[in-house]
Amino acid sequence: FKEAYEDFDIDKVIEFDEEKVEQLRNNPNIIRNKLKIKASISNAKIFKSIQEEYQTFYNYLCTFTHGKIIYETGKTTSTLSDSISNDLKKRGMKFVGSTIIYSFLQAIGVIYSHEKDCFLYKD
Template identity: 55%
Template sequence: MKRCEWANKGNQAMKEYHDTVWGVAEYNDQRLFRKLILDINQAGLSWQTILNKSDAFEVAYESFNIEKVANFDEKKVTELLENAGIIRNRLKINAAIINAKCVLEIQHEWGSFSNYLWHFVEGKPIVHHFNKSEEIPTRTELSDEITKDLKKRGFKFVGSTIIYAFLQAIGIVNDHLVTCFRYEEVQNKTKNQQRK
């Protein structure tokens, strides 16, 4: 079974993430928020590190309930800074809280965080046709545009490279290699979701 090269460099959890989650179109606000926060926490680290800690993140961040995270207080921040199961970085923790508040504002304005994100591509994923990992960019004009708008709305820790990784993860961009067994599977799954 041919996978994207990066998926074979980690453990079984990395393979499962690649085979079932990465690149699949996501429309659920809570799961979108979860992926955004995990991608922010990955900055400077490997995705394997974040995957290994994902269960601890789930508990620490109250299942990534947007309203709950938006209301985290200083006591909760201290608790998170003492939690060895997650990434203990005050800037990243504070960014999660601020970003949760910003997501709530977007939901009020757009109806959902999903509506907001998907409007940048008019609801249709961008499908690339890369044969090698080296061809895949780390940022694009699209990630630059979304980053600029997110920052204008008050989001923190959202550089264009982080946002591009986020877009790949949530299926707004399909960057599975054309040789990967998931390349067409992801497109077919997205088409089926859009029909519902």
């Protein structure tokens, strides 16, 4: 994905045209669903507009989290991920359901889900 998506350079991704979409659709190393490829380009444009509106995407997230880390385990969605997912969908993003957003929030450390017996757990 990193190679196919120009090292995830958002300015390059938002410029992808139909020729690039077809190139991606023929790349056996990535998911080749045309709707998902087109959504990734459209989502990049929306992401960039959020960055411009809030200076950073993290600042946007802080409008939902108030900069706090959420500690919880055993979930795949939450009211937080529901809210962010709904807002992103209103802005036009696709394939940003609550479960995907919850996973993203875990990956960036906004939601901390490590149980006490996990080697990554910290007090």
